[in-house]
Amino acid sequence: MMDYFSPVAFILVALVFLAMVRLVRGPTPADRAVAVDTVNTLMVAVLILLGVVYRQIIFIDVAIVYALLSFVSTLFIAKYIGGDL
Amino acid sequence: MIAEILIVACLAVGSFFNILGIIGLLRFPDVYTRMHATTKMTTFGSVFTALAVIIYGVTAYLDSVNSQYAVLAIHTLIAAVALAFTNALGSHAIARGAHRAGIKPVQAVVDRLEEVGP
Amino acid sequence: MIAFLVTFLLVFFIYLLLTAGSGSVGFWSASELIAGAGLGIVVAGITRKFLCRSDNYRMTNPLRFLLIPVYILGPFLIEVTVANIDVAMRVITGRIRPGILRVSSGMKTDLGIFMLANSITLTPGTITVDIDEETNDLFVHKINVTADEEGKTVTPARELFSFADIPAWIRRIAE
Numbered sequence: 001m002m003d004y005f006s007p008v009a010f011i012l013v014a015l016v017f018l019a020m021v022r023l024v025r026g027p028t029p030a031d032r033a034v035a036v037d038t039v040n041t042l043m044v045a046v047l048i049l050l051g052v053v054y055r056q057i058i059f060i061d062v063a064i065v066y067a068l069l070s071f072v073s074t075l076f077i078a079k080y081i082g083g084d085l
Numbered sequence: 086m087i088a089e090i091l092i093v094a095c096l097a098v099g100s101f102f103n104i105l106g107i108i109g110l111l112r113f114p115d116v117y118t119r120m121h122a123t124t125k126m127t128t129f130g131s132v133f134t135a136l137a138v139i140i141y142g143v144t145a146y147l148d149s150v151n152s153q154y155a156v157l158a159i160h161t162l163i164a165a166v167a168l169a170f171t172n173a174l175g176s177h178a179i180a181r182g183a184h185r186a187g188i189k190p191v192q193a194v195v196d197r198l199e200e201v202g203p
Numbered sequence: 204m205i206a207f208l209v210t211f212l213l214v215f216f217i218y219l220l221l222t223a224g225s226g227s228v229g230f231w232s233a234s235e236l237i238a239g240a241g242l243g244i245v246v247a248g249i250t251r252k253f254l255c256r257s258d259n260y261r262m263t264n265p266l267r268f269l270l271i272p273v274y275i276l277g278p279f280l281i282e283v284t285v286a287n288i289d290v291a292m293r294v295i296t297g298r299i300r301p302g303i304l305r306v307s308s309g310m311k312t313d314l315g316i317f318m319l320a321n322s323i324t325l326t327p328g329t330i331t332v333d334i335d336e337e338t339n340d341l342f343v344h345k346i347n348v349t350a351d352e353e354g355k356t357v358t359p360a361r362e363l364f365s366f367a368d369i370p371a372w373i374r375r376i377a378e
Contacts, residue, residue: 008096008100017109022110030183036176037124038110044168045131048161052138055124060160064167071171075178109294117344118301122294125327129287152224159223173324180332195302195353
């Protein structure tokens with residue numbers, strides 16, 4: 001079976017760099033928070049794909065923990081933007 | 086064979102929606118419309134790439150009864166579910182924070198929340 | 204006591220999912236089972252007041268519980284796919300007409316509002332921005348406001364979705 005997963009991982013990493021453009025340019029803090037959230041989502045997908053490419057299940061466990069921790073950090077950034085913190 | 090076609094289709098759909106989400110992030114005028122493009126379309130795309138991995142794990146488990154592949158499928162399923170739930174809550178939190186910080190929706194035709202007040 | 208038991212079972216189930224395929228007792232090894240039970244007791248002892256805050260054990264009914272995957276794979280997936288294609292077209296053409304609407308949810312319990320708000324947020328084209336705590340109304344940012352919705356002060360939740368009746372499904376599950 002051919003390896004379909006690594007090209008898609010490459011595409012997603014390129015998209016992470018495109019999202020960085022918004023992270024640097026974003027006029028308001030909320031725009032930057034959205035960009036960070038997008039980068040986190042894409043990184044979880046990349047980690048899942050790399051877990052198949054390198055045959056390492058531990059990558060997917062890392063992806064689960066990364067998704068949950070990035071959720072907590074997003075919540076804190078949102079609270080800070082809204083002025084509740 | 087069918088599994089291979091399904092995997093390629095899921096990966097194509099996933100990367101297509103991810104690319105469109107990033108284009109929307111760069112193109113749309115304000116934070117709320119950017120959120121429409123990114124947090125939902127990248128979630129959809131990432132869940133589809135995870136679905137491709139799940140299909141790969143299940144078929145590889147059925148071919149060679151090696152429990153490693155079943156573990157791969159189960160863990161990917163948990164990661165996809167965690168991703169979908171946390172992204173919905175996170176984007177809701179960012180939208181609420183942005184509106185409390187006083188960021189107005191650009192080009193909005195109607196804003197019922199503004200009328201209610203803080 | 205029921206809160207403790209429910210939390211313990213949930214934690215134990217997730218631990219078993221994460222360690223499946225580790226040994227000989229069924230799919231699990233004996234040491235993993237013991238470690239999972241021990242961790243479950245500790246975690247449930249600490250967090251039992253958070254999961255079952257409203258003293259409402261309707262969701263422990265397995266019929267309602269099994270309806271959730273049916274809901275997610277059936278009507279909800281159709282809605283998300285249709286809305287995603289719609290927003291994809293809007294990304295390409297750039298034709299948008301955004302606005303924030305007041306949506307009456309018609310839900311009575313916390314869980315129902317939670318599920319409806321999450322469903323609205325995960326459907327592209329709509330984000331829940333805020334909640335009116337007294338009347339349980341949602342404030343929804345929509346990417347394409349029609350002239351009909353612009354005139355109304357309160358929009359029913361049913362009209363945000365195109366095909367399936369999502370609020371009725373959520374009411375069936377959560378209330």
